[in-house]
Amino acid sequence: xxxxTQTPKFQVLKTGQSMTLQCAQDMNHExxxxxRQDPGMGLRLIHxxxxxxxxxxxxxxxxxxxxRSTTEDFPLRLLSAAPSQTSVYFCASSxxxxxxxxxxxxxxxxxxxxxx
Amino acid sequence: xxxxxxxNHHVILSEAAxxxxxxxxxxxxxxxxxxxxxYPGQHLQLLLKYFSGDPLVKGIKGFEAxxxxxxxxxxxxxxxxxxxxxxxxxxxxRASGTYKYIFGTGxxxxxxx
Numbered sequence: 585x586x587x588x589t590q591t592p593k594f595q596v597l598k599t600g601q602s603m604t605l606q607c608a609q610d611m612n613h614e615x616x617x618x619x620r621q622d623p624g625m626g627l628r629l630i631h632x633x634x635x636x637x638x639x640x641x642x643x644x645x646x647x648x649x650x651x652r653s654t655t656e657d658f659p660l661r662l663l664s665a666a667p668s669q670t671s672v673y674f675c676a677s678s679x680x681x682x683x684x685x686x687x688x689x690x691x692x693x694x695x696x697x698x699x700x
Numbered sequence: 701x702x703x704x705x706x707x708n709h710h711v712i713l714s715e716a717a718x719x720x721x722x723x724x725x726x727x728x729x730x731x732x733x734x735x736x737x738x739y740p741g742q743h744l745q746l747l748l749k750y751f752s753g754d755p756l757v758k759g760i761k762g763f764e765a766x767x768x769x770x771x772x773x774x775x776x777x778x779x780x781x782x783x784x785x786x787x788x789x790x791x792x793x794r795a796s797g798t799y800k801y802i803f804g805t806g807x808x809x810x811x812x813x
Binding site: 615617619624625626627628629632634640642643674676687688689691692693694 | 742749751790794799801802804
């Protein structure tokens with residue numbers, strides 16, 4: 585299994601540009617999520633999904649869109665990039681349901697995004 | 701709203717010293733608790749997790765954590781750290797019945813050889 589994969593690894597954007605960060609998992613996990621990691625602020629949840637067609641907002645959703653058309657993929661779209669979105673973005677996935685014993689999140693390698 | 705506090709932002713220890721990193725959360729109900737580690741240049745990996753049962757949880761690489769419900773705490777411990785434990789450590793909480801994981805701000809540990 586490849587686990588959770590993310591592309592690209594690095595990206596530089598100009599203010600106002602749009603782009604999509606890709607995330608895929610091959611573990612048939614129902615739950616997928618996007619975080620941003622900023623110095624001194626830990627990881628903050630942007631959006632999450634509990635299955636194909638179901639998404640919801642996390643702590644910091646503004647400026648980002650998501651969709652989940654398949655179990656495997658959960659892309660994150662920046663509609664109009666701003667310097668405040670300069671960050672490292674991590675995608676994660678986990679199984680879901682039942683007693684919660686399987687709710688360990690597996691993280692991708694991250695995408696380092698710089699917005700000029 | 702739920703929150704997670706990690707009071708130690710930076711910790712520097714010598715090899716063989718004992719480690720304890722604090723984690724407190726604010727939520728009155730049932731929680732799932734996690735500690736993740738991020739080695740330099742790498743993504744987050746799970747160290748250990750607590751769902752129910754024995755409040756003393758053992759994880760990988762000699763780490764353990766104790767859940768003290770009355771103190772809303774889930775502190776991470778290791779009796780003797782190694783240089784290879786240099787990393788950033790994150791505590792995370794998920795309230796039972798919710799879909800959101802809340803992470804603390806992290807603790808950077810540097811172990812001197």
